[in-house]
Amino acid sequence: MIKRMLITEKTSQLNERNCYVFLVDENTNKIELKNFISKKYNVKVSKVNILKKLGKKVRRGRVTGFTQTYKKAYVFTDERIASLEEAS
Numbered sequence: 001m002i003k004r005m006l007i008t009e010k011t012s013q014l015n016e017r018n019c020y021v022f023l024v025d026e027n028t029n030k031i032e033l034k035n036f037i038s039k040k041y042n043v044k045v046s047k048v049n050i051l052k053k054l055g056k057k058v059r060r061g062r063v064t065g066f067t068q069t070y071k072k073a074y075v076f077t078d079e080r081i082a083s084l085e086e087a088s
Contacts, residue, residue, distance in 0.1 A: 001028055001036050005084065006072065014074070020084055024050070024073045037075055041083065047076040 003023040011021040024033060030048045037045050050073050055066035 001025055001032065015084075018077045018080060020075045020077070020081065022073045022075065024071050026069075026071055028071065028073070030073075033073055033075070037077075041077075041081045043081055044078045045075055046078055049074040049076075 001024065003025065006021040006023055008021075014021060022033075028050075030050055033050075034045045034048050037043070050071060052071050053069065055069040057064065057066055059065075
């Protein structure tokens with residue numbers, strides 16, 4: 001379901017406003033993710049936004065390919081998640 005928490009400068013600023021960013025599995029939907037986060041961290045999730053980033057076409061010499069496609073979830077909670085604050 002959740003692959004890992006995404007930690008960047010932008011997501012660190014969002015953490016201050018109770019928004020956490022995760023890289024999630026391609027088949028995960030908003031309802032499943034909301035229920036999973038609620039049960040695992042014992043918090044009330046107010047909103048979930050999901051973004052799918054398609055891979056770009058790249059070329060290295062004669063070889064062409066694509067960068068990795070991933071799905072990112074922005075999870076908004078009513079209160080802070082203490083265990084995630086320690087990890088980041």
